[in-house]
Amino acid sequence: MSNMRITGIASGMDTETMVNDLMKAERVRLDKIEQEKQLSLWRQEQYNDINKSISQFILDTRKDLFGTSSYSKSPSSLTWVNKATSSDESIFTASSTASAPTGTHTMKVTQIAKGVSVASASAVSATNDSKLSDLGIADGSISFDIDGTNTATIQYKATDTVKDLIDKINSAMGDELVPDLNTPKVPLGIQASFDDANGRLFLSTKGTGLKAQIKVTDDAGKLFTGGTDKFKLGLTEDVAVNGQNAKIDFDGAIGLEYESNNISINGINITLNSTSATDQTIKIDTDVDGIYDKIKGFVDKYNELIGNLNKEISEKRYRDFNPLTKEEKEAMNDDDIKLWEDKAKSGLLRNDQYINKLIQNVRSGLYESVITDDKGTSDTSDDIELSPYSQLFEIGITTGEWKDKGKLVIDETKFKDAIKADASGVMDLLFTPSDEDNSSKSGLVNRMYDHMIDGMKEIINKSGTGDNSELYRSVKSNILIDFVTGGNGRKGAISLIDEEVLAFDTRITREQDRLSSVEARYWSQFSAMEKALSEMQSQSSWLTQQMG
Template identity: 35%
Template sequence: MRIGGLASGMDIDSMVGELMKAQRMPLDKLNQKKQVLGWQRDQYRDINKKMADLDTYIFDKMALSNTYNKKKVTSSGESKVTARSINSTQNYSAKIQVDKLATSTTYKSGDITKFTQGDHALEFHVTDPGNSQANPDPVKINIASTDTLDDIVKKINGSELGVTAMKEKILDSSTGEYTETIAFTSVKTGKGGKIEAADDATANFMSSSLGFSLNGRELNSLQLGENAKVKVNGFDMEKTSNQFAINGMEYTLLNTTSSELTISSETDTDGIYDTIKEFVDKYNGLIDEVNQKVNESRYRDYQPLTAEQKKEMSEDEIKLWEEKAKSGLLKNDSILTSGMNGMRMDFYSGVKSDGTTQQLTEFGISTSSVYQLRGHLEIDEDQLKQKIKEDPESLQQLFVGGGRNASYEEKGIAYRLRATMDTTMKQIENKAGNTTKSNNQFSIGKSLDDVDKQVNRFEDRMKQVEDGYWRQFSAMETAIQRMNEQSAYMSQQFGSLGG
C-alpha cells in the first residue's frame, strides 16, 4: 500500500519521480541506442530499395537487345497499315498492298425466346484457323439450372471457347413481337476454324436449347472466316490474322489499299537516348544518396530525444534535432563504400569483344570532374546521339557484352552492375534485413533484440527500486502518523489535567 504524504504533507509522488529520473538515465540510454539501431536499419533498407529499383530497370531495359534495336517505323498510309519493329536489327523498307482483310467466323442461333433452364455439362473441341487439329483439351462449360440466357452468355465469354458471345433481341416486323437469339464471333480471324460439340449431350443442348444449326456435331457458321490477302515486296501471301510479322517487322492491317504503301524504319535515336539517360539518372540518384550517407557528419552530442525531452520542445525543434541525430549513421560504411567502388569499376573497365575494347567515354558518357560527386555520370548528348545513330550495335555490346555468364572483361556493363549490386544487396540484408526477415536473421535485428532484453531487465529492476522507495516513504508516513496520533493524545491528556 502506497501512502502519498497525508501525514507529512510532503509531495511523495514528485519526490519518488525525481529519484526515479536519476535511476532511469541508463534506461534512457538503452532506448536511445535502440532508436539509433532502428534508424540505421531503415537507412540501409532505403538504399537497398533504390538498388533493387535500379537492378529491375537494368533487367527490364539495359540487358535487353531490343533496347538498342529500337526503330522508328513510318507508313505512307497510317489509316490502312501500321507497323512496328519487334526484333529487327537493320533499318528496313518494304512495299505492301492489302487486297483483303482477315475476317472472323460468325455463328447465330434461331429463336430462343422459350429457353428452358436446366443443368448441363458442356464440352467442345475448338479448331483454330490455320490449324488442322482440334484443341487437345476439351473446353468445358457448366450450366446450372438457375442460369438465365444472360448467365450462359457470360459463361461462354469467360471460357476458352474462343468466341465473343452476345444475346440479341430482334423485332419481327410482321408480328410486332421480339425474338431472342445468341450470336458468336470467333476471336481469331482466318479460315479453317470450327467449333464442335464433344458429345451428343452438348450437341443436343446447342441445337434444342440454344437453337444453333449443327452438321453432325459441328456448329454451322453464319459466315465463314477468311484469310487476309496481301502482297509484300511483290510476293502474294495469305495470313489468318490482320497482324503478322515478317523479318522482325510486325504489320497491322486496318483496311484494304488500292495501291502499294511504303513501310520504312530507321534507328530511333531519341528513344534509345532517352532509355540510356533514364538509366544514368537512376544510377546517379543512387550514387548521390550513398555518397551523402557515407560522407555526412556524425553529431554524437545529438542523441535521440526521450519522451520527456520532446514535451519541452516544439515540432520544428524536434525535427531539427532528429536531423542531426540521424546524420552520419552510415558514415564510412564498409559495405556501401565497397559496393560503390565496385560499381564505379564496372563502368571504368572496358568491355572486350572480338579483340577490341570499348570504353564508356567513347559514347559520350564520363564521370564528373567534381570530386565530391564521386562516380556521378555525365552525358554529352550530341556525342551519344551521334554514336547511337552511327552504330547502335556497339552501344549494345558495351552494355550487354557476352551476357551474364561471360568473363568479367567480356561482360557488358549492365551485367557487371547487376552482379555487383546483387553482392552488395545481400550484404546489406545480412546487416539490416528486409520486411520479410525476423530480427534473428540479421545483425542489427539481433542487436535490437539484445537491447530489448536489457530494457526489460532494467524495467523490472526499476520497478523493484520504485517499490523500495515507496515502502520507505510509506514507513515514514506511518511513523509520522503514529507520532501525530501520540502527540494529539498527549495534548488531550494535558488539557484534561489543566481543567
Template identity: 30%
Template structure:
C-alpha cells in the same frame, strides 16, 4: 502507494526522486543508446528499400536486351495495303510485301423466317441439339431465338459468331477465324432432329454458305498464303488491309532501332542512378551533431512538441556518416560507371573496349561526386544508329566466361555489374541491420539475429537489469526513510511521556 513524511514533515518522495536522479544516468544512457541504434536501423531500412527498388525494378528490366534493343517498324511505298508493328524478338531488316487478296471468314446467311418470328420467339417443340463445327449445343424448349444466339456466341469451341436481325427475320453465322476452315472451308452446321436448322432457315435450300479463304501475299518475292490478315514475319507483326493494285508500289516494311525510345530509356536510367547516388552521398556526408542525444522521457515533458521535433532532427542527423557499407556501394557504383567494358575483339584478336564517354555520357564535374550527365545527345543517337549492338553491349552484356568458366567483370555491361554489386550491398545490410534483400517495403519484419538485432537484444537485457537494480535501490531508500519516521515517532512519544511525567 507510499504515505510518508507525517512524523518528520519532510517531502520523502521528492527526496528519493532527487537521490535517484544520479543513479538513473546510466539507464538514461542505455535508453539513448538503444534509441540511436533503432534510428540507425531505420535509416538502413530506407537505404535498403531504395537499393532493392533500383536493382529489382530498374536494373533487372534494363538488363533485358529488349529494353535497350527496342525496334520500330515503318511502312513506305504503298502504306494503305499493309501496317506493321515491331514486337519483342523482332529482327532488324526490311520486307517487300504485295497483297494479292485478304483472308476472309466463312459465313452462312439464313433466309427470312416467318413474319411473326422475333428475337423473343420460343423454340418450343423444335428443341434439340444444334451442331456447329462438330460442337453440340443443347437447345431447350424454353429457349428463345435470342438465347440460342447467346449460347452459340458463348461457346468458344464452336468458333462462330451468331446474329439475328429482327428487321428481316434472318440469322447469320460468321466464323471467328479467317481462312479456309474445315475440309471445304465452310462452317459445318446440322441438328439431331431435322427441325432446328430448317426453323432458322439455315438449311441448304434457303441459306447462302460461303467458304473462308486464305490471304494471298508475296513477301520478298515469295508467294505464300496466310489464314489470317495479321501474322508474324521475323518477329514483326504484319497486318494486311487491302490488295495491292496492279502496277502500284509494293509495301516496304523497315524494322530498325527505335532511337527515340532507347534514348529515353538511357535518360531514365541516368535519372535513377543520379537519384540513388545522391541519396548515398548525402547519407555518408550528413553532418553529425554530437551534442544532440535522444531525449529522455523526463526531458520531453519539459519541451514543446515543435522543440522536440527540431531536437530529434539534429539527433538523427549523421547516424550513417562515413558508413563503410554505403561508402563501398558508392565506390562500386562509380567504378561500374567509369570502367571500360570489353564488348568484343577485333580482327587481330585485340579487345574492343567502350566507355560511357564514347556515347556522349560523362560523370560531370568533380564536385558532382559521380553524377552522370548526357553531355552529347547527338553523339549518343549517332552511335545508336551506326553501332547499336556495341551500345547495347556496353549496358547489357552478361559477360564472356574465361577458360576456367569465370566471367571477368570487365566483360560485363554496366547494368550487370551494378546488379551484382548492389546484391553484395544488400547482403551486407541484411547481415548488419536485418533488412530484406528482396522487398522494398518499409514494414517487413527485420531479422533479429543481425548484428544490430543482437545488439538491441543485449541493450534490452542491460536496461531490464538496470531497472531492477534501480527499483531495489529506490525501495532501500524508502525503507531507510521509513525507519527514520518510526524512530522520530518513537522519540516524540517518549518526549511526550517525559513531559507529562515531570509536569505532573
C-alpha cells in the same frame, strides 16, 4: 513485507519528490539504452528506404528500357533503337526491334486474318431473361470441338435463361479426350451474346486464322444445328466453320501466312489493317535522337539515385542531438520534436560501409571493359574485347568532376556519332545480358543492376526487408534466399539490426527490473526513517508528559 509507502509525516520531508529525483539519476542508464535502440531503429528505417529507392530505380529503368520491369532483354529485342515507317498506315503499321535490317523493305498484304462470326438468320422470340423452356428446350448438353484434341461440353437445363446459356458458353473450358493432369484445360475460345432488341444470337471466335473455328459435335437438343435449330444459326453438326490466315509477300518471299494480323518478320513488328493491291514499303532507320533521349533519361535517373546515396553517406552527424526521452517529449510541442529528431536522425549512415561499397562497385563496373569471345582481337585466348566499343567513355559517357561524386555525363555529339557509326555495338556494350560466371562479359547497364542487387543483399542482411519483401522479389526473384537461410554469423530471416534490437530489449528489461528494485529499496529506507522518527517523537511526547 508491506508495500505501504510512508510519506514524510514524521520528518516533514517531501519523500515522494526525493525518491523521484533519486530515480531520475538511476534512469540515466536506461535512457541511454533506449536511445541506442532508437538510433538502431532509425538506421534500419534509413537502410530500408535506400533499398526501396534502389529497387524502384531498377524496376523503373528496366521497364523504360526493356518494356518490362521483371527482367532485362537482349539488345536485339529493344524496340526503340530503330524506327519503322509505313508507306500507308491504313494498310499496316510497323515498329522495329534492334535486330531489324535498316533500309527499305517491300510488302504486299493479300489477305487479312479473320475469325468466325455466325448469327441467327432471323429473329428469335426471346430475350436474355427468357427461359430455355420458352423456346421448347429441355435439359440437355451441347459439345464443341476446340482443336481436334479438346472438346468443351456445356450442360444446360430447361429452367436456365438465355443469359445463363450465354455465360456457360463464354466460360467453357475443354476436357482433353486423353486427360493429362499436367496439361491445363483449354478455353473454348468462343464469345457468345444475345441482342434483345433484334432477337439475335451471335457467336464469334476470340482468335483469328485457320485454326479459329466453330464446330458443334453433339447437339441433340438442336440449339444451333439442323434446319430447325432453336436459335436459327443454321450450323451443321460435325462441320467446322473456320477463319482465315493473313497472307503477305515480303521482300520476295511470296505467300507467307500468319494466324494473326499482328505479325513479326525479320525483327519488324507489323499490324495488318487491310489488303493492298500493290507493293507497299517499310523503311527502317536507326533512331539516333530516340536512342540518345532514352539513354539520357536513364543517366538522369542514375545520377539522381547516386546523388541521394552520396547525400546519405556525407550527411552531417549532430552528436549533441540524441533521441528524446519520454519526459523530454512531454515538455516539447510537435514542431520542436520534429526539428529535434530531424537533427538526431541526420548522419546515421555517414561513411556507411555498405552504401560506400555499393557505390564503389557500381562505379568500378562502369569503368571496366565489356568483353566477348566472338568479336575483335586480343592477346587473351578466351576473353576478347568487344569491337568497336568496349568501354563507356568510347561512346561519350564519362564521370563528371570530383565534386559530382560518380555522376555520369553524356557528350551528346560523341554519343550520337557512336550510334551512327555502330548502333549495334553501342547496344551490345550497354545491354548484353548478365553473365553470372564472368561479369566482364555483362553489358554495362546489366552489370550495374547486378552490383546494385549485390549491395541490396548486404543491406538486407544488415537491416532486413521491412515491408518491402515483394518489391525486392520483383527486382530479383531469389534475392532473399541468402537472408532467409542465414550465414555470416547471422540467424536466418533475422537481420543484424533486428538482433541488436532484441539485445537492447533484453538489456532494457533487466534495467527496468533493477530500477524497480532500487526504487523499492529507497522507499523501504525512507519508510524505516519515518517510522524511527515517529517512534522518537512518541517517546519524546511521553517523557514530556511524565515530567509535566
